[in-house]
Amino acid sequence: MREMTKANLANAFAGESQAHMRYLIFSDKAEKEGKANIARLFKAIAYAEQVHATNHFKTLGELSDTKDNLEKAISGENFEVNEMYPAYDAVANLQSEKQAVKSIHYAIEAEKIHEKLYSEAREAAVKDQDINIGKVYVCPVCGYTVVGEAPDTCPICGTKKEMFKEF
Amino acid sequence: MREMTKANLANAFAGESQAHMRYLIFSDKAEKEGKANIARLFKAIAYAEQVHATNHFKTLGELSDTKDNLEKAISGENFEVNEMYPAYDAVANLQSEKQAVKSIHYAIEAEKIHEKLYSEAREAAVKDQDINIGKVYVCPVCGYTVVGEAPDTCPICGTKKEMFKEF
Numbered sequence: 568m569r570e571m572t573k574a575n576l577a578n579a580f581a582g583e584s585q586a587h588m589r590y591l592i593f594s595d596k597a598e599k600e601g602k603a604n605i606a607r608l609f610k611a612i613a614y615a616e617q618v619h620a621t622n623h624f625k626t627l628g629e630l631s632d633t634k635d636n637l638e639k640a641i642s643g644e645n646f647e648v649n650e651m652y653p654a655y656d657a658v659a660n661l662q663s664e665k666q667a668v669k670s671i672h673y674a675i676e677a678e679k680i681h682e683k684l685y686s687e688a689r690e691a692a693v694k695d696q697d698i699n700i701g702k703v704y705v706c707p708v709c710g711y712t713v714v715g716e717a718p719d720t721c722p723i724c725g726t727k728k729e730m731f732k733e734f
Numbered sequence: 735m736r737e738m739t740k741a742n743l744a745n746a747f748a749g750e751s752q753a754h755m756r757y758l759i760f761s762d763k764a765e766k767e768g769k770a771n772i773a774r775l776f777k778a779i780a781y782a783e784q785v786h787a788t789n790h791f792k793t794l795g796e797l798s799d800t801k802d803n804l805e806k807a808i809s810g811e812n813f814e815v816n817e818m819y820p821a822y823d824a825v826a827n828l829q830s831e832k833q834a835v836k837s838i839h840y841a842i843e844a845e846k847i848h849e850k851l852y853s854e855a856r857e858a859a860v861k862d863q864d865i866n867i868g869k870v871y872v873c874p875v876c877g878y879t880v881v882g883e884a885p886d887t888c889p890i891c892g893t894k895k896e897m898f899k900e901f
C-alpha cells in the first residue's frame with residue numbers, strides 16, 4: 568500500500584477506536600442519567616465504529632494469525648510496562664498530578680499481568696493449540712486481570728470480588 | 735491539569751482505545767481458528783483496556799453530561815463527514831488504493847447517519863429527556879445504522895438483513 572494512504576488509514580483506525588471508546592463511556596453515562604434509549608443508541612453506534620476500525624485494520628494488512636497477533640499484543644504490553652507508563656508516571660509525579668498517577672498506576676499493574684498471560688497463550692499458539700484455562704476475571708475499577716478465581720478484594724485497588732466481570 | 739500530563743493521558747487514552755480494538759479483532763480471529771479460550775482471554779483483556787481508557791478519560795475531565803456528550807459526538811461525526819474522510823478519500827483515489835477507497839466509503843456513509851441520529855437525540859437531551867426509539871440495527875460489514883427495522887439488504891454494501899446486529 569502507498570505510504571500516504573497507509574498513514575491516513577492508520578489515523579482513521581486511531582480515530583474510530585477512540586470514537587468507539589468514547590461512545591461506550593457516553594452510553595454508561597446516559598444509562599446513569601436514566602436515558603436508556605440514548606444509552607442504547609450510543610452502544611449501537613459504538614459498534615458501528617468498531618466495524619469501521621476493523622475494516623481499516625484489515626485493509627492495512629495488519630490482521631495476521633493468532634500466533635502473530637499474540638506476538639504483537641505482547642510487544643505492545645511490554646512497551647507500556649517498560650517505556651510508556653514509566654515515562655508518564657515520572658511526569659505526573661513531577662507535576663504532582665495525583666489522579667493521573669493513580670490512573671497510570673492502575674494501568675501499569677494490569678499490563679504486567681497481560682504480558683504474562685499473553686506469553687503463556689503464545690506457547691500454545693505456536694503449536695497451533697488453544698490454551699486450557701478457567702474463567703477470567705477483570706476488576707472494573709483498575710483492570711486487574713486474573714485467571715481461575717477472583718480474589719476477595721482486588722490486590723491493586725481493593726474492589727470487592729462481587730464487582731469483578733467474568734469472561 | 736498541567737499540560738504535559740494532559741498530553742500524556744490523551745496519548746494513553748488513544749493507546750488504550752486502540753489496544754482494546756485490536757484485542758477485539760484478535761479475539762474474533764482466534765475464535766475462527768477454533769481457539770475459544772485464547773479468544774476469551776483477548777476479550778477479557780480488551781475489557782481491561784476499556785477500564786484503563788475510561789479512567790484516563792475521566793481523569794482528563796472529559797466526561798460531561800449526556801447533552802454535552804452528544805454535542806461532542808456530533809462534532810466528531812461532522813469532522814469525519816466534512817473534513818477527514820473526504821481528504822482521505824481524495825488521496826486513496828489518487829493512489830488507486832481500491833480497498834482503502836471502499837473502507838473509507840463505508841465509514842463516511844455511516845457517519846452521516848450517526849450525525850443525524852445524535853442530533854435528534856440532542857433535541858431530547860437538552861430538555862433532560864430520553865428519546866423514544868425502537869430497535870437500532872447495525873450492518874456488521876459497513877456500519878450502516880438504522881432505527882426501527884433492518885432493510886432486506888444493506889443500502890450501502892448489500893449485506894442481508896439476517897446478518898444485522900440488533901441493539
Ligand SMILES: [Fe+2]
Pocket residue numbers: 583586615616619841844845
Ligand atoms: Fe466510524
Ligand SMILES: [Fe+2]
Pocket residue numbers: 644677678681779783
Ligand atoms: Fe494491557
Ligand SMILES: [Fe+2]
Pocket residue numbers: 706707708709710711721722723724725726
Ligand atoms: Fe482493581
Ligand SMILES: [Fe+2]
Pocket residue numbers: 674677678750753782783786
Ligand atoms: Fe491498558
Ligand SMILES: [Fe+2]
Pocket residue numbers: 612616811844845848
Ligand atoms: Fe460515526
Ligand SMILES: [Fe+2]
Pocket residue numbers: 873874875876877878888889890891892893
Ligand atoms: Fe452494510
